[in-house]
Amino acid sequence: MRRNGKAGIAEPGPKPGIQDHSGQLALCMIAPAILYIAALIGFSFVMAILYSLSDVTTGDPTLRIVGFQNFGAILDNSVFRLALKNTFFFAFTSQILVILLSRIVATALMKEFRGKWLARFLIMLPWTAPISLGTIGWLWMFDSIFSPFDWILRYAGLLGSPDALLGSMQNLFWLGVPGLAMASVIIVHVWRLLPLATVIQLAGLSSIPRDLLEAAEVDGASPWRRTLEITIPLTLPIVSIAFLFGLVFTFTDMTVVYVMTRGGPVHSTQVLSTWTFFKGIEGGDLAQGAAISLFLFPVLAGIAILMLRMVRKSEVV
Amino acid sequence: MSRARKILGRGGLYTIVGGFALFGAFPFYWMVIATFKRDHDLFNPVANPFLFNEPPTLDHLRLLLFDTHFVTYVLNTLWVGLAVVAITLAVAVPAAYSLARWAKGWGETLGIGIFLTYLVPPTILFIPLSRFASALGLQESLWSLILIYPTFTIPFCTWLLMGFFKTIPKDIEEQAMIDGHSRLGAMFWVVLPLGISGLLTVVVFAFTLSMHEFIYALTFISVSAKKTVSIGVPTELVRGDVFQWGPLMAGALIASIPVAVVYTFFLDRFIAGFTMGAVK
Secondary structure (H helix, E strand, O other): OOOHHHHHHHHOOOHHHHHHHHHHHHHHHHHHHHHHHHHHHHHHHHHHHHOOOEEOOOOOOOOOEEEHHHHHHHHHHOOHHHHHHHHEEEHHHHHHHHHHHHHHHHHHHHHOOHHHHHHHHHHHHHOOOOOHHHHHHHHHOOOOOOOOHHHHHOOOOOOOOOOOOOOOOOOOOOOOHHHHHHHHHHHHHHHHHHHHHHHHHHHHHHHHOOOHHHHHHHHOHHHHHHHHHHHHHHHHHHHHHHHHHHHHHHHHHHHHHHOOOOOOOOOOOOOOHHHHHHHHHHOOOOHHHHHHHHOOOHHHHHHHHHHHHHHHHHHHH | OOOHHHHHHHHHHHHHHHOOOOOOOHHHHHHHHHHOOHHHHHHOOOOOOOOOOOOOOHHHHHHHHOOOOOOHHHHHHHHHHHHHHHHHHHHHHHHHHHHHHHHHOHHHHHHHHHHHHHHOOHOOOOHHHHHHHHHOOOOOOHHHHHHHHHHHHHHHHHHHOOOOOOHHOOOHHHHHHOOOOOOOHHHHHHHHHHHHHHHHHHHHHHHHHHHOOOHHHHHOOOOOHOOOHHHHHHHEEEOOOEEHHHHHHHHHHHHHHHHHHHHHHHHHHHHHHOOOOOOO
């Protein structure tokens, strides 16, 4: 880009002002965005790493580097190990369900039928409404006494009588029993992320060329074969993106667990993000909190690399 | 035969769609029921919980609007949302314009930059940011949210707007510049009015994203009168250990539905921007 300055000015370009200054102008226009992000996200990320290597607490905020002892202490904690296991279990289980169900919804929504706009609005509601408020609705639905699910089960004779299949208690106590509490949290996450995955799958399905499917049909390929050999391979990149996005959301979300169970009963639904909050903010141990949160980072980095590859691949196709 | 199969297929389609619509909407139906039910009816484990067994009441709504901070939460949310929208527009519009018009390798770099911000989610940042906010004296202040929410609205909205600006032909602004506008003048008077639907989309998303946000608000704000809807309703409408389910559901319902309706109109664009154009 080195140019003789005098010659540059002397040249009678048609639009000198634009050509010469657009580089600087471009830089000036983009600088605020980059600075904003770098200052807040970049700086905080570096601070999170420094915190995790220090012994900083809310009571004593001076930063003294103590090395990796926080990580050792965290790994020794059985609640952390449980939270790590729960995070993986709950992210993968809910995302596998989301992908399977969203394919069914998307296939149905590809067809034309009366009242489609209403069905679409209702199906999208969980994503468009604020998550903490939707979760509050679920909290009331999983109430220990007044749960409508328990009422239906009692009504059907499956619960609450001496010889009932699910026991003689009047209630199942959804959020009070470890296995059921985990199931409840997974249900809410599936509910929340199904709309996003459905829209992505819809885009994938509508990108398949019509003639391809029609040609296969003319050639006598059965619906099963068309699905297995055309639809699934062609939508795989987009489905993978939906899956990876969902994983990022479930790995990093703490709203659902926080509102529903606060990690209980006895930490059976504790995940890394809630454990970070309870240790770091409520417990005041900023150093350990930061260290716990950083355990998410390698997983997210792996997911991001996979996503970048997928995006590239789908562009090639 | 084929007619019978067709009817069966239709039936199956409506069953599937109806089932999923019910799954999506049921919690909100449940909020409606709880909002208007009398306590005596609401807390009756025997009676059919899906229906009004006693005449509906407005008591819960009255309690919510006049005896709690709910209206304050709504106003706080509006204020934070609008301020975040203003900052996002001021920063993202020039950035997106600049990228759309002059980016060669930059577009790619920005894409990777957005991925990097996904990599460092609020769950990693909220601890250092809470110290940062209190160092600035913004603890317990809505300004802390206004300062921090643009960290997730700016990358996303820049990306979205860049797509919109690229669809506007360069000739139009070159013509405007020949007519005597400067580069910035052309952007302001010619390109932005053409990209108005893009700007509107960004306004809606910046607002809904900040309204949905939970972790930062929960971490930075603990004074009741300073809370936003998304944390105020779940944390404050509980007196002691007693959940006031009626008002609680009313609050969740009132705050959810308007934003859901507006959001729905823009959903497809949101998804397109969200998946970085991988989904077209």
